[in-house]
Amino acid sequence: MPTPGPSGLIGDVARQADLRRMKAFAAGLLLAAAVVYVVARLNEDGRTGVGYVRATAEAAMVGALADWFAVTALFRHPLGLPIPHTAIIPRRKNEIGRSLGEFVQGNFLTREVLTERLAGVHVGARLGAWLRQPAHAERAAEGIADAMRGAVEVLDDRDVQEALGGLVERRLRATPVAPLVARVVDASIEGGHHQRLLDAVLRGLGTFLEENRETLRAQLDKESPWWVPGAIDNRVFEKIFRGVHGFLADVRADGDHEVRRSIEERMLDLAGRLRADPVLAAKGEELKEELLAHPEVQAWLSSLWGELKMAMLAAAGDPHSELRRRLATGLAGAGERLATDGKLQAKIDDWVERATVHVVDTYRGEVAELISSTVERWDSADTSRRIELQVGRDLQFIRINGTVVGGLAGLLIHTIGELIA
Numbered sequence: 001m002p003t004p005g006p007s008g009l010i011g012d013v014a015r016q017a018d019l020r021r022m023k024a025f026a027a028g029l030l031l032a033a034a035v036v037y038v039v040a041r042l043n044e045d046g047r048t049g050v051g052y053v054r055a056t057a058e059a060a061m062v063g064a065l066a067d068w069f070a071v072t073a074l075f076r077h078p079l080g081l082p083i084p085h086t087a088i089i090p091r092r093k094n095e096i097g098r099s100l101g102e103f104v105q106g107n108f109l110t111r112e113v114l115t116e117r118l119a120g121v122h123v124g125a126r127l128g129a130w131l132r133q134p135a136h137a138e139r140a141a142e143g144i145a146d147a148m149r150g151a152v153e154v155l156d157d158r159d160v161q162e163a164l165g166g167l168v169e170r171r172l173r174a175t176p177v178a179p180l181v182a183r184v185v186d187a188s189i190e191g192g193h194h195q196r197l198l199d200a201v202l203r204g205l206g207t208f209l210e211e212n213r214e215t216l217r218a219q220l221d222k223e224s225p226w227w228v229p230g231a232i233d234n235r236v237f238e239k240i241f242r243g244v245h246g247f248l249a250d251v252r253a254d255g256d257h258e259v260r261r262s263i264e265e266r267m268l269d270l271a272g273r274l275r276a277d278p279v280l281a282a283k284g285e286e287l288k289e290e291l292l293a294h295p296e297v298q299a300w301l302s303s304l305w306g307e308l309k310m311a312m313l314a315a316a317g318d319p320h321s322e323l324r325r326r327l328a329t330g331l332a333g334a335g336e337r338l339a340t341d342g343k344l345q346a347k348i349d350d351w352v353e354r355a356t357v358h359v360v361d362t363y364r365g366e367v368a369e370l371i372s373s374t375v376e377r378w379d380s381a382d383t384s385r386r387i388e389l390q391v392g393r394d395l396q397f398i399r400i401n402g403t404v405v406g407g408l409a410g411l412l413i414h415t416i417g418e419l420i421a
Contacts, residue, residue: 015389022396029403030068033060055414056407063406067399074395075384089387090380097375101368109364111357123352124338124345131335134328138319141327145316152312161305169301172292177284182274185267194267198260202252206245213241 037057044050072078073086089096107113130136188194209216217237224233251257273280291297315323338344375383388395 012386012389015393019389019392019396022393026064026068026396026399026403029400030061030064033057033064033403033407037061051418052411052414056411059410059413060403060407063409064399064403066406067402071392071395071398075388075392087384090384093378093380093383094372094376097372100375101371104371105364105368109360109367111361114356114360115353118349118353118356122345122349124348127348128335128338128340128345131331132339133335134332137332137335138324138328140331141324142319144327144331145324149313149316152309152316157305157309160309161302164305164308165301168304169292172288176281177288178274178277178281181284182271185271185274189264189267189271194264195255195260198263199252202248206248209241209244216241 034057037054040050040054040057044054069078073083074088076090077083077087131140185194188197217234220233220237221230251259254260274284312323315321318324338348
């Protein structure tokens with residue numbers, strides 16, 4: 001039998017103490033009846049009053065002994081004697097386990113009992129009222145995060161990595177590149193993103209020219225004929241350099257510049273060709289395959305799960321992470337809606353009822369078998385002792401009542417006998 005935890009041990013100690021007190025009290029009554037009987041028997045000598053006391057004490061002893069035998073016979077052989085039909089619980093432990101399992105199955109795990117019970121619980125309303133409290137939503141989010149962290153930690157990294165990497169790679173291979181790029185181009189133009197990108201490019205070009213001014217001037221010296229004076233080279237360079245800078249500034253300043261319109265037209269033309277030109281589509285697929293076959297890309301695919309796992313574990317374990325905050329906020333919002341939406345409450349209640357009834361209908365036989373098989377694995381003597389700890393204290397009242405009722409019955413019988421005589 002499984003060893004109980006600390007709380008179980010404390011409870012067993014308290015029950016054992018109560019059982020000993022009740023046994024001592026019942027035995028004390030038997031002993032008192034025996035003492036009274038002996039004293040009365042020695043002093044009877046035909047005295048009518050003493051005879052009543054003796055008869056009462058005698059019957060009380062009989063009742064006490066009979067009920068002591070009955071109670072003791074449930075758990076063990078009285079006085080260690082193998083009397084038939086004693087030690088009932090140790091001898092019939094397995095039958096008791098099966099009967100208990102059938103009792104639970106037939107009287108508790110039934111559709112009618114569960115439906116009646118769940119109808120008054122109002123799970124949806126209670127869950128909504130509980131979740132709408134921010135502190136409760138945070139506790140629920142913590143529980144979900146812990147469950148997610150536990151699930152992630154027990155997964156086999158190699159299997160998940162292979163499945164995730166293969167899924168991503170298959171998805172990339174199945175997605176045509178050309179139409180996707182065309183949609184990106186269209187979205188860029190519709191949102192004006194291409195203009196912002198062009199502005200960034202123009203600023204970058206201007207910065208590049210300024211940073212490499214001396215290098216460009218030196219390159220002009222190399223390319224210019226030897227007989228051209230340096231002053232002329234300087235004037236030519238400055239004119240070209242200022243011209244390029246001015247051109248870039250004009251394009252940047254004019255949102256409707258011809259260069260901008262030309263670039264936009266070429267982008268639209270490219271998007272149309274990407275959709276309709278099979279040569280471009282084939283080229284895109286070829287580039288995609290080359291990219292996917294690149295060692296760096298394969299290494300990235302192989303590291304997807306490791307990075308995702310570390311991010312999930314870190315987010316699940318951090319009370320201030322975005323994941324935990326979003327979980328708590330979402331749960332609180334769901335609780336607020338659930339607490340005020342009667343139709344949603346009814347749906348939750350119906351779902352809980354159907355799910356519970358389905359589980360019970362499907363597995364109640366297994367529950368009964370679990371009870372039966374668990375009891376069968378218990379040690380007979382230990383089972384008897386533990387059951388006695390649970391109910392033995394109350395059973396001592398049978399002994400006490402037997403002593404009292406036996407004595408009263410003896411008194412009544414003796415009185416009737418005296419009256420008849």
